[in-house]
Amino acid sequence: MMSNAFAIAETGMKAFQAHVDTIANNVANSRTPGFKSARVEFHELLEAAPAAPGPAALPAMLGVAARTRTADFSAGHLLPSTSELDIAIDGPGFIPVLAPDGTRAYSRGGALHVTDSGTLALAGGELEPRIYVPAGGGALHISAEGVVAARTAQGLQEVGRISLAQFPDPGALRLLGNGLAAPAEGAGPPTIGAAGREGAGRIVQQSLEDSNVDVTRELVSLMAAQRAYALNAKVLQAADGLVASANELMK
Structure with missing residues (x-):
């Protein structure tokens, strides 16, 4: 005893x-x-x-x-940013990204950057589906629905759309670090669609989500x-x- x-x-x-x-x-x-x-x-x-x-x-x-x-x-407050590459989600949803190890992970946003291969990426990996930014393209414009357009000599050129994933139980997701989460048992299969539709949140450019x-x-x-x-x-x-x-x- x-x-x-x-x-x-x-x-x-x-x-x-x-x-x-x-x-x-x-x-x-x-x-x-x-x-x-x-x-x-x-x-x-x-x-x-x-x-x-x-x-x-x-x-x-x-x-x-x-x-x-x-x-x-649960969502944190949205903080205004001066960078056009900062994005946040106002409402439910996660941005699918391709992690460096080849697996799919999910992010609530952050600072975008253009990779050496010309794709848009967050700190955790490339956006999925991939969005290619034309070489020499100027400022990016990202709509609330996730439509990404690059300013070129001919004007704004649409280059892709940021999709959002929703889970039946997002609380069951597993934290990976670097702002990423991965599905775990109980989270359920993701439903991937356009921002601002079917209950998904909207993309907010020049904003960052604060810690909750x-x-x-x-x-x-x-x-x-x-x-x-x-x-x-x-x-x-x-x-x-x-x-x-x-x-x-x-x-």
């Missing part, structure tokens, strides 16, 4: 350390455009129930563990997590004291 006390306290300390680390990352990125806050969910660790029927067959709790972090994809981190809420959660970590440490100390007392009695 005493070994169980050590194990339970250890799992609690590890779980709440992961919780503190997640909160710290949220606070550190509270001013990062497009950043989505994350939270840690906890679940009980149970040992297998005995084979005997009756009340003795109930499983015993062996501690707690932190599940994989889940993201809060609520610093006050995060600091309150941090205090609670630190207190829970300290309580688990006291359980560990108490168990150690009981073992020491038992050893003294056996001498």
Whole structure:
């Protein structure tokens, strides 16, 4: 039983350390455009129930563990920008991008740039479908519906359209970093279509989406997590004291 006390306290300390680390990352990125806050969910660790029927067959709790972090994809405030290559989404939806490893990922926007091959890209990868900007083209104009036009000697020339993807449960997406998310179990298949249609948000040029981190809420959660970590440490100390007392009695 005493070994169980050590194990339970250890799992609690590890779980709440992961919780503190997640909160710290949220606070550190509270001013990062497009950043989505994350939270840690906890679940009980149970040992297998005995084979005997009756009340003795109930499983015993062996501690707690932190599940994989889940993201809060609620929208942040839109911040005006002076760059024509900054884009944000006003409403639901994600911009599909082709990540460097060849997989498809999803972004809420950010600073666009033109790659060496002439395609438009965000920090996480090229827009998908690809949009090619003509060499020597001037300023870009991006409509609320995602239509991208480049200014040429002949005037504005449409070069492509930014599509938006919607998921049945966007909260089930998995954060990849660099402003990207990937589908995970429960997110459902994406529906890809034009911006501003069928419930999708609209593209806003010269804007960036602010982080959705609520610093006050995060600091309150941090205090609670630190207190829970300290309580688990006291359980560990108490168990150690009981073992020491038992050893003294056996001498």
